[in-house]
Amino acid sequence: MGFDEEILKDFITEAKENLERLDEEFVELEQRPDDKELLSSIFRTIHTIKGTAGFFGFKTLEAIAHFAEDILSKLRDGLVSVDEEITDMLLKAVDYIKAIIAALEETGQEPVDEIYLDFLVDLRNFADKVAQRAKGGEKAGQDSASSKTAEERSAASKDVSPEEKDASAQAQAEEKSSAEEKKEDVSSAEKEAVQKASGEDKAKTSAPTPKASSPKKEDKGGVPHVTLTETHVRVDVKLLDQLMNLAGELVLSRNRLVQIASRINDPELFNASQNLSLVTTELQEKIMKTRMQPIGNVFNKFPRIVRDLARSTGKKVNLRIEGADTELDRSIIEAIKDPLTHLIRNAIDHGLEDPDTRVQVGKPPVGTLVLRAYHEGGQVVIEIEDDGRGIDVNKIKAKAIEKGLITPSEAEKLSDREALALIFRPGFSTAEKVTNISGRGVGMDVVKTNVEKLGGNIDIQTVLGSGTTVRLKIPLTLAIIPALIVTCGEQRFAIPQVNLRELVGLSSEEARKNIHVVGESEFYRLRGEIIPLVRLSKILGLESKPVDGESLVVLNTGAMDFGLVVDSIWDSEEIVVKPLGKHFKNISIYAGATIMGDGKVALILDTVGISRKVGLKVEDVDRVRDEAGVAAAAEEEQQFILLFNVSPQEQFAIPLALVARLDKISADKLEFVGGKEIVQYRGRSIPIIRLENYLPIQPLPEQDEYHLLVFTEGENEVAFLVSRIVDSIQTRIDLDERLYQVEGILGSSILKEKTTLFLDVYKLIEMYDPYFFVKRIPEEGRTYKLLLAEDSPFFRQMIANYLASAGYEVETATDGEEAWEKLQKDQFDVLITDIEMPRLNGLELAKRVRADSRLANLPIMALTSLSSEEDKRKGIEAGIDEYQVKLERNKVLDALADLLSRKYAQAA
């Protein structure tokens, strides 16, 4: 529907423009009645209106345009020549057309009024007359009296040559005989015909209209005076691009001014700059809007493509388009056309089965292909969904092995998701036979590259036998993007925020310990994950000049993470992307350039380009992970800890892994609504927890800016409001539990030479909102009793708390030996154990449990700080059912519920 409206809008805009021009052209025509060019132009305009009106089913409009066109065609062919009367009539027709267009714009429907029908009759009669004149070959100039009586006409026709007399006499006769009844006769017949034609809605409403319009009716010969007001203006795309550029410049100047204002610290200047800032942002948004186009502009090309493809492949396809009015930047619309076409081809060629096969597997013979677009979190999501055969992961693996992309042993290790990602490797094509449709050498790797070039990403979900969904996520605009500014060799570079995962300081000794050198390459251990390290200075051939220790920017290419070592990290900024000249086209590591607040230029780095240039491969990372796996065990209990202040005197810590996001907000974003303090954040309201309300600590001082630690659980979000983030460090947690025995505090430790309180995030959130966490016990009406063996008090409390808040009854043990004793005495539904423990470790404990006939069926879940394939294998050998990472609360709870329902469903 929305799409039709869009076309109608276009039609109206175009018609209005053309009609304005028609006015001028008709006046010109009177002066130059023989100008063929002019006549043709007028004819074309009317013809277009007629055609479009017919397309939309606007009968009255179509009829008026039709008769006007009739008259014009006679003029154009030189059968009659223009006179004042004809011009009058045609101008009247234009006025009626304008009136109808105006009504269309207002209501979307043709106006229902007798005057249009009356005029239509007049016009029709007039057109007939003109036609007769043309037939009679009369000199139009002499006979300007077409509407005069038949007598006059016959008088005029006396001058006609004998040869023509026949024809004209016939015409006369007709004229004469109809002269009297004409008005009633023809007009009533016409009226009927037109009324019939203009559809049922007219019939419905025609009764009350004559009365309403009676005053107008008296002025029958008069024309409805309508001036079409311009609501749409056509603007050169170049002008829009220039406006966009200027808006970009304005953003930069604004950034600079804001910087200066914050330095000078003058309240008046500050206010002025803030005002400017707001207006600039709004202006930028509005200008961006002018470049927005509905994605339907691309989508509407597909019904035809799909139809042709379906025919040539002998398949039956029903294409459904959803969200065609979703808007995005026109440059992006252009750029996604080819990738989308390729994906649709793939879906029909590889995805959908032929009708026979479909019927055999119990599907309707007609396959469904859905093309869907919608907005999500500042991005546009485009989905191509088919209900075909799905992608067979094993086939993909086999193909990849055959093509030499991976080895059989690597294939075995791949998860389904990783295997699906093989499709995007260059040189991969699953089509068993190369068809003329999709097997033409342009593979999914090209699609992926193109999508990534736009700053987007691509994701495939497939269910074997029931279909595949390809999902593209694309930014709304390319022109202005948030970016992180880093330096290397005293030069600044911008990194698009979309690729950014996290930042790690490399200044501390502990952080540097995580760098592993394997051969020529460097790798970094990030919370148990191994990622390759790339030194920006090395790539660029610059001399690294770190100020105080280097920093690591963890980036994601879509396929993998890697760490980029830079000299320092500045800030994140909105930047305006400007293209680089042709001299740099072959350097893939730059995505463009931008002008900084100080007027200097900085290059924008292309994350994917860098990873390509360095030749990063997922396999290398796997290899290193295996090699480094042995060394990893020793560092097991090392955790990333976030240090922060509420009041400046007291330092607090929580594991970084628990935090969903960190952010800064200004004080004016805080609101007190309905007894709750909330903050507006990314267009949503998030409840705020002030820690001093729940803990015996110093209150948060008033500040202009606060830091937010955001936590999520499913759809739920909540944030701690704190004054300052001190640091994030990696350390082994030695917790002292004796000093603070307060709910919400796990214990204390000395970090960075300060006594630091470790907070129990789960407990605090539960104190704030007991319903925040979703209860996740597998079955209602039964309490599951868990035994948790964990030597670290920090983890023991934390895990016990989140298990309890999920609805379990939790008993704890400080090591394997104690757990064993408890297992002897009491009945438990599940054992959850750490691996590294004094006296009796997790693996030994599991073996002992399995060896005991009474406990042989007890479900066992192991929790560790890291999980490598090797560890998992050992665990499974020892009899452990599930293997999870301690701080991944969601996964632990899901896996636990799963494990319990599996075990106890079997038993029941």
Next chain:
Amino acid sequence: MTVPAKTEDKVLALNEETKLFITFWLGGFLFAIPVEEVVEINRSLDITPVPLSTKFVAGIINLRGQIITAIDLATHIGLEKHSQAHHNVIIGRDGEPISLLVEQIGDVLEIPVSEIEEPPDVIEGLDTKFVKNVCQLPENLLVILDAKLLLNN
């Protein structure tokens, strides 16, 4: 720096066809580019080097919001010796402009078409590929560069 001879003006016959040239100094040579090829002349602009780029590319500059490529002209045309070039001669009226880095801007010269000659095969200390014409001035040889070739290469 010697100003190209003023006497030229006097020599000009009234009706003789002439061409206007922007002149500049680089590596001891006096170069010229037809006025109509030149967008503007700018003093020292901040150049941001672009690592990994071709040798003759000096970097990118911000020309009132437009990013343009700065060409190290001396390296590009194979000048053997030259000193720091800070001035920008920006060429390319249609399409993508580039900035040529030069040592010093000279005068605008009006030169009779009849005095513009084909370049010799060899000019000492210079790659003649980019030389379109020459013109013998009283004190110097004026080397007229091929702006189109510079823009497209």
